[in-house]
Amino acid sequence: MKSTSKISTRARFMQILRILRKYQIRKGMDPVKFRRILEDLGPTFVKIGQIMSTRQDMFSERYCKELMKLRSRVTPMSFDTVKEQIEKSYHKPMSEVFSSFEPIPLGSASIAQVHEATLRDGTRVVAKVQRPYIYEWMERDVGLLRKAIRVLNLSDIVSSVVDLNMVIDEFWTAAKQEMDFTNEAAFAKRFRKTYEDCNFIDAPQIIDAFTTKEVLVMEYIDGYEINDVHTLEKEGYDVKEIADKLAYNYISQIIEHGFFHADPHSGNIRIRQDKIVWIDFGMMGILENRDRQIMKQAIRALALGDVANVVDSILAIGIVQKEIDYIAFTNAIESFMAQYMSESFADMDLAKMVQDIFTICHQFRIGLPKGISMLARSMMTMNGTLIDLDPTTSMAKIVSQHKATLTQIDPSKEIQKTIKRSIEGISRSLDLPVQTSDVLKLIQHGQIKVNLNLMGSEAPIAKIDRMVNRLIVCILIAALLVGSCLICTTDMEPHIMGIPAIGFFMLLIALVMSIWLFIKMFFLHRKNKAF
Incomplete structure (x- = not known):
C-alpha cells in the first residue's frame, strides 16, 4: 500500500481531472450532469452527493431531488478480505468468535458490507465489516478533490450552485463519524433505550463484546420487510x-x-x-x-x-x-x-x-x-x-x-418564564444607569460608531444623492453668474466683446452648466412619465 501510494495518488488525481473535463464543467452545471460526475468519480463522491441531497437549505430543490437518485454501486469485498478485516480488528481467528459466517453479503456499500453470522454461543447476528483502507482512500480523495478545485478554479464556476469547500468539509466530518462504528452502536442503543417501554417499537440489540470501530455486531432481525x-x-x-x-x-x-x-x-x-x-x-x-x-x-x-x-x-x-x-x-x-x-x-x-x-x-x-x-x-x-x-x-x-x-400553553411553565424574565429585568434595570454613563463616556471620546442599515433604503438614498448634486450645480451656476457680473463692473483687461475675459468665461461656463442641467432634468422627467 505504502510503496504504491505516490503512483496511485498521481493516477487518481489525473483520473479526477479527466472526468471533470469530460463533462465540460467550465461550460456550466445542471443537476443531471452533477449527479453523473459524482457517479463517475466513484464511491467517495457518491457519498458526498448523498450528504448533499439532505441539505435543502444549501442547495436548490432540483439538485437535491436529482442527488437522491444516487446509489452506491460497489463491488462486494471477497470473503478472504472480510475475514482478514475481522481478525485484524479482534486480534484473534474469526473461528473463535463466529461458529458460522455467510460468505455472501446481505448488502454492500461504499464504507462497509453486511453479513449474516452466528456467534459461538449460538446467537444469530449481523456483522457489519468496514472496507480495508477506506479511511486512507477517502482522505486521499478528499485531498485530491480540494486540489482539483484549485486547479480548475471550480469554486468560482459553480459558486451559484454550491460552496464546494463547505460541502467537502461537512462530508469529511460526517464520513469520519460514520467510519467509527462505535458511533452507530451508541445511536442504536440510545434508540432502543428511548423506546424500551413502547410495546410496538423495537431495535436490534448491539453485541458490545464484538463491536469495534471497524466491525459492528448486532442481533439479527428476521420477520418481514415493511413494504411486503x-x-x-x-x-x-x-x-x-x-x-x-x-x-x-x-x-x-x-x-x-x-x-x-x-x-x-x-x-x-x-x-x-x-x-x-x-x-x-x-x-x-x-x-x-x-x-x-x-x-x-x-x-x-x-x-x-x-x-x-x-x-x-x-x-x-x-x-x-x-x-x-x-x-x-x-x-x-x-x-x-x-x-x-x-x-x-x-x-x-x-x-x-x-x-x-x-x-x-x-x-x-x-x-x-x-x-x-x-x-x-x-x-x-x-x-x-x-x-x-x-x-x-x-x-x-x-x-x-x-x-x-x-x-x-403550559401555565406553570409560563409563570416560571415570567418570574425569570422579571428578575432578569430588575437586575438589568439596576445596571442601566452605570451602562448609560459608560456609553456616554465612550461617545464623548469618539469610541462608538453607529452603523444604521435601513432595508430597502438604497433607492430613496440614491434619489436624495442626485438631488443634492443638482443643488450643488445650481449653487455653482449662481456663484459663477454673480462673480461674472461683479467682474463686468470693473475695467479688468483683456476684454472679449467689451467684457472682461474672466467674466466672459465665467458667464460661458454658467450657461453651459445651465443647459446641461436643463437637458438632464427634462429627459429624466420624460423617463419617469414613461414608467
Whole structure:
C-alpha cells in the first residue's frame, strides 16, 4: 500500500481531472450532469452527493431531488478480505468468535458490507465489516478533490450552485463519524433505550463484546420487510394500523425526543412479532433542545397564522449567510402561509410543506442546523414508505394529534418564564444607569460608531444623492453668474466683446452648466412619465 501510494495518488488525481473535463464543467452545471460526475468519480463522491441531497437549505430543490437518485454501486469485498478485516480488528481467528459466517453479503456499500453470522454461543447476528483502507482512500480523495478545485478554479464556476469547500468539509466530518462504528452502536442503543417501554417499537440489540470501530455486531432481525404488504396481509397483519403506528412513532422521534431516523426507507424497517423494528442507525438526525423549542414556536405560529413569529423563528434557528431583505423574506413566508393555511392541517402535504420552507431558506441564503436540514429528505422518504404501505395514511394527520400539545400553553411553565424574565429585568434595570454613563463616556471620546442599515433604503438614498448634486450645480451656476457680473463692473483687461475675459468665461461656463442641467432634468422627467 505504502510503496504504491505516490503512483496511485498521481493516477487518481489525473483520473479526477479527466472526468471533470469530460463533462465540460467550465461550460456550466445542471443537476443531471452533477449527479453523473459524482457517479463517475466513484464511491467517495457518491457519498458526498448523498450528504448533499439532505441539505435543502444549501442547495436548490432540483439538485437535491436529482442527488437522491444516487446509489452506491460497489463491488462486494471477497470473503478472504472480510475475514482478514475481522481478525485484524479482534486480534484473534474469526473461528473463535463466529461458529458460522455467510460468505455472501446481505448488502454492500461504499464504507462497509453486511453479513449474516452466528456467534459461538449460538446467537444469530449481523456483522457489519468496514472496507480495508477506506479511511486512507477517502482522505486521499478528499485531498485530491480540494486540489482539483484549485486547479480548475471550480469554486468560482459553480459558486451559484454550491460552496464546494463547505460541502467537502461537512462530508469529511460526517464520513469520519460514520467510519467509527462505535458511533452507530451508541445511536442504536440510545434508540432502543428511548423506546424500551413502547410495546410496538423495537431495535436490534448491539453485541458490545464484538463491536469495534471497524466491525459492528448486532442481533439479527428476521420477520418481514415493511413494504411486503402481500405477506403481511397474508400473515394477518393490519397494514393500516402498522402505517398509523409507524407515522406516529416517526413524528414522536422528531417532536418529543429530537432524535430521529434520517433514512426511513422500507429496507430499514421490519415487522417482527407485532413490533415495528428499526435497523441501520448509521444516519440519525439530532435536534438540540433549543432547536426543538423554536420549532414548536414556529408550529404554534403557523397554527395561529402569526407570520411575524414564523419569520422570527426561522431567523432564530438559521444562519444568515448574506445580508437579508427582511421585507422580501416576510412577504415570501406570508405567501407560503397563505398557500397552506387555507386547508385543514390533517390534509396538508407535510413533506412538501417542509420542502417549500427549505426552498425559501435557500433562496434567501439562510443555512439551517444539520439536524433540521435532514428533516426534509427524511420526511419525503418516510412519506414514500407510508404510501407504499397504506396510501390513506398521512403524516399530517398524526402531526395534527400532536398539534394540541404544541399549540397549548403550559401555565406553570409560563409563570416560571415570567418570574425569570422579571428578575432578569430588575437586575438589568439596576445596571442601566452605570451602562448609560459608560456609553456616554465612550461617545464623548469618539469610541462608538453607529452603523444604521435601513432595508430597502438604497433607492430613496440614491434619489436624495442626485438631488443634492443638482443643488450643488445650481449653487455653482449662481456663484459663477454673480462673480461674472461683479467682474463686468470693473475695467479688468483683456476684454472679449467689451467684457472682461474672466467674466466672459465665467458667464460661458454658467450657461453651459445651465443647459446641461436643463437637458438632464427634462429627459429624466420624460423617463419617469414613461414608467
